[in-house]
Amino acid sequence: MAVRKHKSKATGRVTWSYCFDAPGSSRQNRKQIALYGFASKKAAQDAEAQRRIDAQQEHAAALRGAPAAPTSLSALINEFCKEHAERNLAPKTVERYREMAAYLSAALLATPLLEISSLLLTREWNRLRESGGHHRRTKTPRPLSSKTVRNIAGVVSSAFARGVKWGLVASNPVPNSDLPAIQRKDGVAFSIDQQNLLLEASATHWALPIILELSAATGARRGEVMALRWSDIVDGRAFITRSLTQTKTGLTFKRPKNEKARIVTLPPSAIAALEDHRSKQSEFRQQFGPDYKADLDLIIANPDGSLLRPDSISAAVSALFRKLKLPKGTSLHTLRHTHGSHLLAAGMELPAVSARLGHSNPYVTATVYSHVLSGRDDEAAKLWDKFQKRGGGRQPATPPN
Numbered sequence: 231m232a233v234r235k236h237k238s239k240a241t242g243r244v245t246w247s248y249c250f251d252a253p254g255s256s257r258q259n260r261k262q263i264a265l266y267g268f269a270s271k272k273a274a275q276d277a278e279a280q281r282r283i284d285a286q287q288e289h290a291a292a293l294r295g296a297p298a299a300p301t302s303l304s305a306l307i308n309e310f311c312k313e314h315a316e317r318n319l320a321p322k323t324v325e326r327y328r329e330m331a332a333y334l335s336a337a338l339l340a341t342p343l344l345e346i347s348s349l350l351l352t353r354e355w356n357r358l359r360e361s362g363g364h365h366r367r368t369k370t371p372r373p374l375s376s377k378t379v380r381n382i383a384g385v386v387s388s389a390f391a392r393g394v395k396w397g398l399v400a401s402n403p404v405p406n407s408d409l410p411a412i413q414r415k416d417g418v419a420f421s422i423d424q425q426n427l428l429l430e431a432s433a434t435h436w437a438l439p440i441i442l443e444l445s446a447a448t449g450a451r452r453g454e455v456m457a458l459r460w461s462d463i464v465d466g467r468a469f470i471t472r473s474l475t476q477t478k479t480g481l482t483f484k485r486p487k488n489e490k491a492r493i494v495t496l497p498p499s500a501i502a503a504l505e506d507h508r509s510k511q512s513e514f515r516q517q518f519g520p521d522y523k524a525d526l527d528l529i530i531a532n533p534d535g536s537l538l539r540p541d542s543i544s545a546a547v548s549a550l551f552r553k554l555k556l557p558k559g560t561s562l563h564t565l566r567h568t569h570g571s572h573l574l575a576a577g578m579e580l581p582a583v584s585a586r587l588g589h590s591n592p593y594v595t596a597t598v599y600s601h602v603l604s605g606r607d608d609e610a611a612k613l614w615d616k617f618q619k620r621g622g623g624r625q626p627a628t629p630p631n
Contacts, residue, residue, distance in 0.1 A: 248278035253289035267329035276336030304339035310389035322475040330382045351407035376410035419571040440507040447500035449569030459527040574602045
């Protein structure tokens with residue numbers, strides 16, 4: 231069976247893939263069917279076996295002059311990714327959809343669509359929650375988090391919703407299944423001292439100092455920071471209009487999340503850091519001469535001006551965090567959360583913070599930073615009382631002696 235093992239140099243993560251010649255393929259016209267991102271060898275083998283069956287059905291239908299309609303969950307998810315997700319969503323999102331679907335059992339993937347019930351899905355969510363993953367080194371089963379299980383269910387639900395629209399099924403069984411509850415955790419934010427320690431410790435790396443500085447000073451996402459060009463910095467403001475994304479097929483630029491471009495004013499510290507970084511970059515530009523990738527105009531790049539891989543940067547940042555013994559679970563994204571938390575703690579209005587972070591609406595910001603906002607309840611009570619006094623409202627009662 232054409233199953234291969236892959237190991238990421240950046241993260242060390244091991245995944246599996248399958249690849250086989252499509253039915254009807256020849257030496258002169260070779261077509262292959264492949265899928266990547268499986269958590270185990272067995273998962274890849276089981277998925278390949280089912281995909282071969284689907285491919286044979288599709289080929290037979292094509293010979294009859296009519297494309298085969300998906301009949302199994304595996305075929306529906308493949309059709310959903312091919313005909314909808316790949317045409318309308320970012321490549322990274324499609325890649326994650328396929329990675330999530332790879333966790334599903336081969337038995338469920340092979341089940342005919344009309345036989346999939348909410349109960350069957352509930353059993354699958356429970357299985358994933360108990361032993362759906364595997365330990366990287368030992369390969370022994372391990373539980374998946376409730377969040378991951380719900381993400382997997384989201385992919386299945388999206389596929390079924392599209393199946394309803396296409397007339398393949400009458401209803402979507404996912405909403406009536408029993409999904410694991412998520413226990414919301416307060417986001418982790420660095421203290422000012424921790425943030426300063428991090429910025430100082432990154433000085434030995436070529437690109438990390440400016441990446442961390444811009445992430446901390448703007449709250450921008452990783453891809454947004456790494457996609458910035460020098461032409462995007464105008465009069466002390468950063469015009470965030472795109473994001474750099476990394477998939478198995480390579481590096482591409484896309485619109486920012488929520489398709490919302492925005493302008494972020496840079497603090498003086500970030501402007502000074504940019505000036506220092508530009509001086510160092512000018513030295514590299516002179517060293518590489520005509521080989522320097524000047525046309526990309528990137529602020530954050532390899533010494534020759536070419537694109538840096540986002541996953542490599544994340545791995546380098548995580549290694550630095552471990553070296554500094556920063557709290558477990560922190561990552562480059564923590565600087566974005568720190569930026570929002572510090573602004574709200576300083577008294578900036580919620581809508582302004584939401585706009586600066588590029589959230590779809592202030593409700594999202596309020597949900598993410600609810601722990602910061604709740605800490606200002608005492609201040610709200612005092613402001614209300616102060617307003618009442620100024621407006622001639624009811625005065626507070628005098629405490630008894």
